[in-house]
Amino acid sequence: MPHRARAALRRTAAAGIALAAAAALVVGAHPGSAQAAGAPLRAQRVEYFPGSGAEPRRVTVPVDTPAPTARRRPAPAGATPAVRPLGRTGPVTGRLDLVVMGDGYTADEQGRFAADAEEKLDAIFGIEPYRSYRGLFNVWLVNAVSHESGVSGDPTADVAKDTALGARFFCDDLERLLCVDTDKVADYAALAPDADIVFVLANSAKYGGAGYSAGDLPPGSPFHGVATMSSGNDRSYLIGAHELGHSIGHLADEYQYAGYGAYPSADEPAEANLTLLRDPGATKWYRWLGAQDPTGSVVGTYEGGGYYETGIYRPTETSIMRSLTSTEFNVVGREAMIAGFYADADALTSSVPTSRPVGKGRRISVRLAPLTGLADLELTWYVDGRPVPWATGDLSVTPHGLGVHGRGHEITATVTDRTTAVRDPAVRALTSDSLTWTVR
Numbered sequence: 001m002p003h004r005a006r007a008a009l010r011r012t013a014a015a016g017i018a019l020a021a022a023a024a025l026v027v028g029a030h031p032g033s034a035q036a037a038g039a040p041l042r043a044q045r046v047e048y049f050p051g052s053g054a055e056p057r058r059v060t061v062p063v064d065t066p067a068p069t070a071r072r073r074p075a076p077a078g079a080t081p082a083v084r085p086l087g088r089t090g091p092v093t094g095r096l097d098l099v100v101m102g103d104g105y106t107a108d109e110q111g112r113f114a115a116d117a118e119e120k121l122d123a124i125f126g127i128e129p130y131r132s133y134r135g136l137f138n139v140w141l142v143n144a145v146s147h148e149s150g151v152s153g154d155p156t157a158d159v160a161k162d163t164a165l166g167a168r169f170f171c172d173d174l175e176r177l178l179c180v181d182t183d184k185v186a187d188y189a190a191l192a193p194d195a196d197i198v199f200v201l202a203n204s205a206k207y208g209g210a211g212y213s214a215g216d217l218p219p220g221s222p223f224h225g226v227a228t229m230s231s232g233n234d235r236s237y238l239i240g241a242h243e244l245g246h247s248i249g250h251l252a253d254e255y256q257y258a259g260y261g262a263y264p265s266a267d268e269p270a271e272a273n274l275t276l277l278r279d280p281g282a283t284k285w286y287r288w289l290g291a292q293d294p295t296g297s298v299v300g301t302y303e304g305g306g307y308y309e310t311g312i313y314r315p316t317e318t319s320i321m322r323s324l325t326s327t328e329f330n331v332v333g334r335e336a337m338i339a340g341f342y343a344d345a346d347a348l349t350s351s352v353p354t355s356r357p358v359g360k361g362r363r364i365s366v367r368l369a370p371l372t373g374l375a376d377l378e379l380t381w382y383v384d385g386r387p388v389p390w391a392t393g394d395l396s397v398t399p400h401g402l403g404v405h406g407r408g409h410e411i412t413a414t415v416t417d418r419t420t421a422v423r424d425p426a427v428r429a430l431t432s433d434s435l436t437w438t439v440r
């Protein structure tokens with residue numbers, strides 16, 4: 001992760017804001033997320049999706065509340081967890097690594113887990129901007145083998161299953177809240193070459209899921225977020241798509257709760273999709289004003305969001321960050337997602353190391369991530385910082401071919417995403433990536 005440090009800083013800032021909001025929100029909540037590093041978590045804040053058009057909400061649930069009669073047994077003999085790439089597009093250092101694991105799948109059901117995972121991922125990656133930027137993701141499937149088929153709480157609260165990851169509906173007595181043992185998830189995720197985001201698919205047709213953001217995971221968690229969803233429900237993929245909005249795009253929830261009233265802070269929210277400013281021309285999304293949005297409305301300022309009803313504004317009437325009845329990010333969300341993709345992934349790689357000088361006749365080949373649709377990669381070559389127009393777009397050059405005849409010159413390949421889904425120059429700069437070789 002070349003930009004991990006910067007991304008981590010941004011995440012920390014975003015988590016801090018979210019936690020502050022949560023403290024104001026969750027009445028009687030155990031301060032699980034705010035515990036000192038190293039202390040065991042007693043409670044976790046998760047996002048809950050009741051379904052049937054009801055808006056999501058955030059709740060705090062106790063940790064370590066196994067289903068009533070769940071038995072703890074060692075993993076079945078010979079059931080060594082296996083990892084395989086489902087879609088590998090590049091090196092883990094230049095990609096967002098998405099790890100998918102199943103719960104409530106027995107050894108005999110691992111094939112079906114793989115099929116379920118593919119179906120769910122295809123649905124998520126059917127949504128923009130995931131669709132266009134799938135080439136910045138590696139996807140890893142981890143086989144977690146459960147003793148029993150299905151998960152606890154399906155169909156009723158009294159059902160207890162012995163499963164690898166402890167997934168359970170009726171978490172904290174909320175039927176559609178599908179919690180999971182995040183420590184076990186972390187253990188399995190560590191089997192993958194890298195894990196930025198984790199999806200847990202519960203073997204169930206019952207609608208449900210949950211989202212754990214970075215600030216809600218145990219201290220030191222290696223990944224940005226965990227989303228759970230049921231495998232056999234055709235709407236549950238939207239939970240994963242929404243959760244990545246938080247963990248990759250650092251987007252705020254655009255929904256509000258009845259009775260929460262006015263936004264309680266005078267500080268402008270850090271997230272790209274909320275503002276305190278009613279004047280559309282003064283907002284951080286002013287570049288998008290008047291744009292016809294994929295969610296169906298025109299970009300402006302719409303009051304309500306970040307759980308509060310007044311004094312806070314979102315860019316569009318609805319979006320996937322407001323309600324799972326919407327299957328689209330608004331343009332502000334799309335731009336933030338693209339910024340998040342490039343904060344952790346690069347579109348440019350080369351098998352020719354930049355750490356050693358290259359000869360004048362040495363062929364330098366580069367690869368561009370296989371992006372489509374909204375993405376518009378432009379590859380430019382430079383000699384000592386001056387562009388070489390005739391080589392634009394060439395995936396393979398030699399210093400000689402670029403007109404270099406002496407020693408010590410620098411050859412640079414730069415890729416920039418010219419996508420029209422980005423209007424902010426700061427985000428455009430994030431999309432740019434360079435490699436430089438010295439000629440010997």
Ligand SMILES: [Zn+2]
Binds near residue numbers: 056242243246252253
């Ligand atoms: Zn959310």
